[in-house]
Amino acid sequence: MARIVLGLGTSHTPLLTLEGSRWIERAADDLRSRRLNTSDGRWLTYDQLLAEVGDRHAAVSTPEHFVAKAAICQAALDRLADDLADAAPDVVVIIGDDQDELFSLSNMPAVSIFYGERIVTRPRRIDAGSPSWLPTVAKGYAMDRAHAFAGAPAFALELIERLIAADVDVGAAARVDDPQHAGFGHAYGFVVRRLFGGRSIPIVPVLLNTYYPPNVPTPARCHDLGRHLKEAIESSPSAERVAIIASGGLSHFVVDEQLDRLVLDALLAGDRQALRTLPPPALIGGSSEIRNWIALAGAIDGLENQWHEYQPLYRTPAGSGIGVAFAAWR
Numbered sequence: 001m002a003r004i005v006l007g008l009g010t011s012h013t014p015l016l017t018l019e020g021s022r023w024i025e026r027a028a029d030d031l032r033s034r035r036l037n038t039s040d041g042r043w044l045t046y047d048q049l050l051a052e053v054g055d056r057h058a059a060v061s062t063p064e065h066f067v068a069k070a071a072i073c074q075a076a077l078d079r080l081a082d083d084l085a086d087a088a089p090d091v092v093v094i095i096g097d098d099q100d101e102l103f104s105l106s107n108m109p110a111v112s113i114f115y116g117e118r119i120v121t122r123p124r125r126i127d128a129g130s131p132s133w134l135p136t137v138a139k140g141y142a143m144d145r146a147h148a149f150a151g152a153p154a155f156a157l158e159l160i161e162r163l164i165a166a167d168v169d170v171g172a173a174a175r176v177d178d179p180q181h182a183g184f185g186h187a188y189g190f191v192v193r194r195l196f197g198g199r200s201i202p203i204v205p206v207l208l209n210t211y212y213p214p215n216v217p218t219p220a221r222c223h224d225l226g227r228h229l230k231e232a233i234e235s236s237p238s239a240e241r242v243a244i245i246a247s248g249g250l251s252h253f254v255v256d257e258q259l260d261r262l263v264l265d266a267l268l269a270g271d272r273q274a275l276r277t278l279p280p281p282a283l284i285g286g287s288s289e290i291r292n293w294i295a296l297a298g299a300i301d302g303l304e305n306q307w308h309e310y311q312p313l314y315r316t317p318a319g320s321g322i323g324v325a326f327a328a329w330r
Contacts, residue, residue: 005242006303009328010077010191010326011250015324016074016077016194017136019070020071025132034046039254046316050318056318057317061316080328083306091204093204093299095206095295097207097209097210097211097292098209102176102184103209109171110221113173114172116176119176120184121149122181124144142190162236210288216280219276219291220276223272245296248293249287251287253321255312255322257312259287262278270301304329305328306328
């Protein structure tokens with residue numbers, strides 16, 4: 001029987017692909033932002049956020065702090081990569097979100113599993129008007145060109161069939177026909193580029209629609225999906241050793257440490273109810289990627305947390321930025 005040998009969670013913010021000395025370039029975009037989501041479901045401009053909360057984070061949104069925080073984050077990513085190498089999985093299931101990369105509003109499934117042979121990334125369009133940091137980030141996301149990574153078609157197809165048999169309706173995709181217009185995005189490319197250490201490990205992408213209403217899965221639905229995914233994996237007659245990785249989150253684009261610590265505490269304590277009842281208004285915009293971690297929680301029930309790291313990364317005095325987290329379960 002197949003078994004889950006490792007669970008990992010990692011943020012995938014652009015900051016994790018940039019040297020700390022360059023975070024100021026990303027912070028400059030926040031100052032011009034007209035769409036920052038708060039945990040009560042509102043959208044604010046940066047000026048509105050500043051007027052509301054003041055410059056309370058000015059002391060920690062400096063180049064010196066950025067460099068120090070970057071070092072902590074990179075050490076955590078190195079540790080995740082080491083854990084993955086040590087577990088030596090036969091296949092990696094990546095739970096991520098699609099942001100108009102493979103899917104579009106012409107067809108946006110709530111949940112989909114890809115069962116193709118090749119996971120092909122979509123190149124990020126870069127032109128004269130693009131931010132200065134984008135070329136480096138695109139490379140860190142494996143979106144500087146159309147990269148192809150190995151899929152696990154037989155195993156992925158088996159998971160789809162077992163989920164359908166368990167009355168879990170999932171979309172299914174098997175091809176990337178034109179990566180210049182549609183392909184896999186940052187949630188998947190970042191994991192492969194940063195954590196695989198150059199190894200070719202077959203991937204099963206699970207794509208959640210965390211961003212785009214009206215068919216965004218509820219937190220309870222995400223947890224149920226993870227639970228059913230665990231059952232589908234463990235009922236497989238194959239001998240696959242499986243790692244499951246949640247990619248994304250936590251709170252952004254306004255850091256909410258209270259929300260982040262609530263999520264992490266629930267994950268570490270195995271508090272299913274707390275995760276299943278997270279308020280949907282708190283899970284919009286970038287913070288919606290917390291749903292990927294909720295699904296992970298359902299899938300790794302029974303595994304023990306080995307370590308975790310949390311860092312609130314305030315990019316600006318008003319508190320825009322991201323709460324990043326890294327964790328491993330065995």
